[in-house]
Amino acid sequence: MRIVALAALALVLTGCEQPAGEAVSRVELGEDGESGTTVTSDCKKVEFEGSALTHCIADPADHRITTSLGPKAGEPFRSLPNLAGGRAADAPLVAFAVNGGMYDDAGQPIGYYVERGERLKKLNQNEGGGNFHMLPNGVFFGSGAKWEIKTSDDFYKNVSDRPRFGTQSGPMLVIGGKLHPEISDDGESKKIRNAVGIGSDGRAHFVISEGSLSFGRLARFYRDELKVPNALFLDGTVSSLWDPATGRLDNGLPLGPLIVVEKKD
Template identity: 30%
Template structure:
């Protein structure tokens, strides 16, 4: 009963603003839900310069007249901060799809793509890209897939001892985007099977692993504090209501 209450509480995530901290099965998570229209990928500025830190991401979004509420680092990247696979920012493909084989989490097939298109948000298998009839405006490729159509990645083992700090992103059945990251000070970390199950318990049928030890999710004053370099960012921006909806 206690686990059921925890999961039901976790599913009632805040609609943007600051992430909510929840303890589930002994793991402390930062959880946040947002509308697809609030998601922005951030890697390059208007002049083509690379955006590497949280303050730079905030400055870029401000220059685009956007107000970031929460920013989380994006997918796995190569030396020099180059995304390991597809990166689409505001409708522009900045790095291409990477279907190659290799070692490490990114290449643990199936890997996948989180995207925002004219039909909403989705997480798909890399082999399913590009989705037919969808105009993609934001996308990031990473790996492995955590969930696809409600099925946990076949390589994950429930009893795996590989427990690490992790972050990921999923899409709930109603189209809501769900961001999740373990707390760096959590007394316990999840293995990949448990991390995938978290997204399933939060109502997601599809979810994608983003990164590991370096992962950060920031909101409020923390957005402006110095940070180390990252390869890309996923921002949740303040929703702008039409004038006729303003209070």
């Protein structure tokens, strides 16, 4: 009931990597208080170069990944509390969920987006301003137990079969084990940010910062600490996490596409 109540408090604001403020409200509900049981979280707090991060791991052996924009034939959820309210019946299946890519004022994805095998948005190969168009950008996608991240150009040239899920965002942080060429070591732009990377073992590493940090520091965490060959920026300022095991349910600026990591039955 507490999750449903929180859903009603979703803020009616706008934005995607908004320029100012601590936009996300960190909500800690505690352990599964209603049942009195403790559930192991797939997320842990870590520190890198003085920045506090939360690192969540999805393993193909234990999890499946879906994208979620909103209820079927409904408007976008726009927040993790709204997602949690909509998933109340099967919430125990949720390992964690995060915001999953960039979007327009209505919460619709601005790039490639596939949900449960249905493509709702074509690959965006346009040039422009902003983080999304800081080329190369990329696509996080997968079917079954195989999850991948490719640059959008690589995806366009080499992926012919439609995946079960997919979301396009940008910029890439790590490409073939190297940092994005336009990302500086520790640039002036510092925000709460989150991203996803795929390790050589096929596991997906979702990272969200607990405070403001630069693109460069987040990218180095993926390259140097996690040693993933490819990592993709998901968004900034709006970055949010739902971790049912710890009771964390972030709320803040309206979101667009969401990535849900579920436990396998």
